[in-house]
Amino acid sequence: xxxxxxxxxxxxxxxxxxxxxxxxxxxxxxxxxxxxxxxxxxxxxxxxxxxxxxxxxxxxxxxxxxxxxxxxxxxxxxxxxxxxxxxxxxxxxxxxxxxxxxxxxxxxxx
Amino acid sequence: xxxxxxxxxxxxxxxxxxxxxxxxxxxxxxxxxxxxxxxxxxxxxxxxxxxxxxxxxxxxxxxxxxxxxxxxxxxxxxxxxxxxxxxxxxxxxxxxxxxxxxxxxxxxxxxxxxx
Numbered sequence: 001x002x003x004x005x006x007x008x009x010x011x012x013x014x015x016x017x018x019x020x021x022x023x024x025x026x027x028x029x030x031x032x033x034x035x036x037x038x039x040x041x042x043x044x045x046x047x048x049x050x051x052x053x054x055x056x057x058x059x060x061x062x063x064x065x066x067x068x069x070x071x072x073x074x075x076x077x078x079x080x081x082x083x084x085x086x087x088x089x090x091x092x093x094x095x096x097x098x099x100x101x102x103x104x105x106x107x108x109x110x
Numbered sequence: 111x112x113x114x115x116x117x118x119x120x121x122x123x124x125x126x127x128x129x130x131x132x133x134x135x136x137x138x139x140x141x142x143x144x145x146x147x148x149x150x151x152x153x154x155x156x157x158x159x160x161x162x163x164x165x166x167x168x169x170x171x172x173x174x175x176x177x178x179x180x181x182x183x184x185x186x187x188x189x190x191x192x193x194x195x196x197x198x199x200x201x202x203x204x205x206x207x208x209x210x211x212x213x214x215x216x217x218x219x220x221x222x223x224x225x
Contacts, residue, residue: 004152009150032212043113043114043217043218049212049213051212086153090212096166096214101152102151102152103151
């Protein structure tokens with residue numbers, strides 16, 4: 001069955017420190033993975049997707065099919081990065097059926 | 111563009127009652143999906159509507175039903191409410207077909223409390 005796990009419920013780092021939010025998945029086909037973010041008092045929004053291979057707000061994520069992982073990384077965390085982060089797997093080639101992980105709350109301390 | 115709008119924002123019901131939640135998609139979007147987010151968990155896919163038909167469905171009982179109107183807006187109905195239905199219900203929209211980037215645009219949600 002399709003599944004997304006995020007082992008850390010809460011991750012606290014100091015400003016300027018590197019940050020890595022872990023995500024592992026199980027999927028029988030070719031996976032399409034995303035990171036969504038929810039800042040305080042805002043709605044859930046897309047941060048990045050593995051297909052586009054882009055860096056958004058300094059964040060990158062590499063799909064590792066061997067380890068079935070899609071960890072989110074940023075070399076120097078900023079206080080404005082504090083938010084709830086969800087890893088999501090698109091379930092199938094069509095439609096809006098996404099499997100979300102339970103989320104990790106990132107807290108960047110001053 | 112107001113983006114995805116949902117109503118009501120909060121509501122309280124008792125066990126056994128029925129509830130209807132409403133969603134207007136982002137301008138230009140033709141597809142609406144609904145997600146249930148229980149406290150401390152990620153969103154869980156309920157179903158997706160496109161061209162006024164249910165196209166995909168997650169692992170939810172038939173008590174959960176929906177509808178999409180010609181203007182692409184959508185409703186989620188839940189019958190015979192259970193305490194376990196208490197959650198934040200999120201609506202998400204996107205564009206199917208050539209404009210599909212795979213990105214979901216979410217509303218702010220409707221928080222349902224069942225007593």
